[in-house]
Amino acid sequence: MLTTLTRLLKKWRASRDGGHQLDALLAIANKSAPYADRSEWLIELAHWIRRGREVQQSNNEATTEQATEQAATPATPRSNPAHTRIRYLLHVLDRNPTWKANVAGILRALLRESDGLSLLCDAGMPVHSGFFGALFERLEASLIPPAPNRRDLTAIVTLMFSADHDAEWIAALPTDLLIRIRALFDYEPDEAETQNTAPFSLDLLAALHNLTCQISSTGLSQIVRSRIGEVDASDTRETSDVRIAMEKQPFYRLTRAMLAVEAAHQSVAAGEPQDKLLHEVNYLRLLLDECRSATDKVFAHLYRNGVSVDIVFQVERMRMRIVRAEHLLNAWMAQDDPHAGARLTAELVNANHASQSVAHLVRSNFSLLARKVVEYSADTGEHYIARDRAEYLKMLRMAAGGGLVTVVTVCVKFAITGVHLQAMLEGLLAGINYAASFLLMHFLHFSLATKQPAMTAPTLARELDGTGTPAGVDSFVSSVMALMRTQAAAVLGNVLLVFPVCFGVQLLWHALFNANIISPEKAHATLHSFSLIGPTPFYAALTGVLLWSSSLIAGWADNWFVLHRVGDALAYNRRLRLTLGAAGAARLAQACRSNVAGVVGNITLGLMLGLVPAILTAFAFTFEVRHVTLSAGSIGVALGVLGKDALKLPELWWAVAGVGSMAILNVAVSFALAFYMAVRSRDLRRNAVRSLRGAIWQRVFQRPQELFWPTKTAPDSK
Known part of the structure; x- marks a missing residue:
């Protein structure tokens, strides 16, 4: 009562x-x-x-x-x-x-x-x-x-x-x-x-x-x-x-x-x-x-x-x-x-x-981990920013190599989809194909354009620490210009090689075996699926999220390796020392330390590109990977199958426009997520970042040529 x-x-x-x-x-x-x-x-x-x-x-x-x-x-x-x-x-x-x-x-x-x-x-x-x-x-x-x-x-x-x-x-x-x-x-x-x-x-x-x-x-x-x-x-x-x-x-x-x-x-x-x-x-x-x-x-x-x-x-x-x-x-x-x-x-x-507050707990305890993960990406991303002409040309060569490897990836992908397997098994095989290609690029020191933004954004965020002085602002703006120039070079290096080589491979395959890599119906379906009018921009943005997620996992793997001192465990392992000698065990430990993040990041990216679309399509909504380099290679194969008459088809040019949207959204989404996480990990206020936009636009209007070609002298290079 x-x-x-x-x-x-x-x-x-x-x-x-x-x-x-x-x-x-x-x-x-x-x-x-x-x-x-x-x-x-x-x-x-x-x-x-x-x-x-x-x-x-x-x-x-x-x-x-x-x-x-x-x-x-x-x-x-x-x-x-x-x-x-x-x-x-x-x-x-x-x-x-x-x-x-x-x-x-x-x-x-x-x-x-x-x-x-x-x-x-x-x-x-x-x-x-x-x-x-x-x-x-x-x-x-x-x-x-x-x-x-x-x-x-x-x-x-x-x-x-x-x-x-x-x-x-x-x-x-x-x-x-x-x-x-x-x-x-x-x-x-x-x-x-x-x-x-x-x-x-x-x-x-x-x-x-x-x-x-x-x-x-x-x-x-x-x-x-x-x-x-x-x-x-x-x-x-x-x-x-x-x-x-x-x-x-x-x-x-x-x-x-x-x-x-x-x-x-x-x-x-x-x-x-x-x-x-x-x-x-x-x-x-x-x-x-x-x-x-x-x-x-x-x-x-x-x-x-x-x-x-x-x-x-x-x-x-x-x-x-x-x-x-x-x-x-x-x-x-x-x-x-x-x-x-x-x-x-x-x-x-x-x-x-x-x-x-759950948000307060997560924010207060994950900030240091986020900073550690971001710092790994920042150290790696520094290698992906071309600040002078020599580095710019080197990036073009690395991107061309990445495009050449992607040719094989595209052909194997079409072979997997041509078997018409169950969706989950097909996604697994596609993921293994992507992962193997990305690992090959990693060990050959080639570059995949869309992977770079998630690595380079933390580098820019780290430079925000010095923007309290005019020299620091100028250095940050120079890095932004170098980043945009490098990303453009990487995308062009990938696409300008993968498209013509895939086109040539299709023609060579037809000349040798009197058959096509894919059927004409599949070629038309491929062009239609890449059309700008449709879900392509949405799929490209989600692909950018996967690209960012792989860099996050790579940073976590690097942190785990260091936290548990796996390198020391390998260097002082008794069996490794008896087999390889003390110097050999130390070299093995150093090699693992240098490549663990790259290997984990590339494997997870490949598997996510293959499996996530199959999982989301089965349990949530239809999703297909829209990656600019892979898609450009697929258009090259489709054009080789359809011949010169395809140049008159509107679906070809809508597909080309769709690939352009992929280039923008793959890069922009992964960069934006990485940059946001990097800024949050450094406890920087939003208005401090916003104040730099005017300086960036001023540099663009004053020296627009820096967006396409580095200056002869690089006073801001590091």
């Missing part, structure tokens, strides 16, 4: 007038009600404060007092509805002592009967030790909100302050309101409350002790300890040296420093001077700052030696605890400052709100 307070709350929710709603709500406040009823009452009071409408006061006396207070405190932001409502609430309570006593009793009981450590220590901190555990935890919390009968301050805060802007208006509370709120908590306590209620400062101290223990435990764990810094083997002559080095770590001394602070606090409570307490607190602050610096070393180690999402999660959670401990320490030392409590409350509300 519903309690009396719950029934009254239902009637209160039906009211529309803000002032009457507050009167009705304060009238049913009962500090002796059950815990769940009091929690529900506080939640409704918080919702009334957050509602955002100005209170229509029906009392001239209240209006006069509010105007007087605002005149006395001109810094009070009248535009904040939450502040106005709190001011009106406090005025109504001052005029009704009975209501004020009940509200004060409910607030004190909330702090006394609820678990405050859960809010002070755990709000915003993931409970699970791994990334995916925390992910499912947040998904579950978003589906099942906490119940108000939980004796947990985190649950009450979650239900009371659920909006994004709550932390802002709490932190901006003016001084006069903070003083009156503190006075409300101390209004007419019962004798039993005075005897049984511990000061909130003790909760802060207990929470600080809890956090320092957790920080110390994580900092001394193997995943952090092994990455803070390695002891120089030349200086380590005894085992005890390693132990001494560990004892110098701030995590090892943190718990002792916290115990010293607690002992000094007890001495102050016994009447001793505060000098010792201030000394111990300053030492604790120093250790927390050193712990923060140590976490930076861990992230630097991860960046150099491979990134694991779970390790990033653990270290990021430790960093959050360090920041929380600093906030608690500041609030504990500034108990007489009302703004310190407001800042702490706002930080807890903001952290608790962030702890419910």
